[in-house]
Amino acid sequence: MVNRAELEALFRKHGYADFKWIEPDNIVVGQWVRMKCVFGCAEYGRNACCPPNVPPVSECRQFFKEYRSGVVFHFQKRVARPEDRHPWTAEVSQALLKLEREVFLLGYQKAFLLFMDSCGLCPECPGTPEECKQPRLARPTPEAMGVDVFSTVRQYGYPIEVLKDYAQTMNRYAFLLIE
Numbered sequence: 001m002v003n004r005a006e007l008e009a010l011f012r013k014h015g016y017a018d019f020k021w022i023e024p025d026n027i028v029v030g031q032w033v034r035m036k037c038v039f040g041c042a043e044y045g046r047n048a049c050c051p052p053n054v055p056p057v058s059e060c061r062q063f064f065k066e067y068r069s070g071v072v073f074h075f076q077k078r079v080a081r082p083e084d085r086h087p088w089t090a091e092v093s094q095a096l097l098k099l100e101r102e103v104f105l106l107g108y109q110k111a112f113l114l115f116m117d118s119c120g121l122c123p124e125c126p127g128t129p130e131e132c133k134q135p136r137l138a139r140p141t142p143e144a145m146g147v148d149v150f151s152t153v154r155q156y157g158y159p160i161e162v163l164k165d166y167a168q169t170m171n172r173y174a175f176l177l178i179e
Ligand code: SF4
Pocket: 047, 048, 049, 119, 120, 121, 122, 124, 125, 126, 127, 131, 132, 133, 134, 135, 137, 138, 139
């Protein structure tokens, strides 16, 4: 049984106040998300945590069904230049990994983080799991796991829109699956 009060205190200790509890069974998974990865994403085949280096969509869907409780963390940001978004998301991912570790050490052995951007922990990604430089820290994005982030976070009242240019404020979401 998840101790929400204890975990929320931990989240706040790490500086996270904008989050919501979710039932992972409500996470919307779609084959169309994978198609967007395969066709049209520059990360395809170039990031060790992105397709094709992830399970099939059917297995991703099954993975989420093995959890009863999770949290979605909301982050907002405007960047001056498009290339500025990756250093920002990498920094957030590093911080969230520390939180995932602490949740695990509280006894939640299934704790698993999904980054809000493709794994950018290293300046250059060799592109294959075999060559990953930090395999203990590398995590996929929700999208890499077939998650329709738009439909999923809207269920919880969170904002998300297709942005027309990089000057607009981004709404980004990381997921922490707990139990
Ligand atoms: S940890 Fe580094 S090498 Fe591994 S997937 Fe992330 S960026 Fe690529």
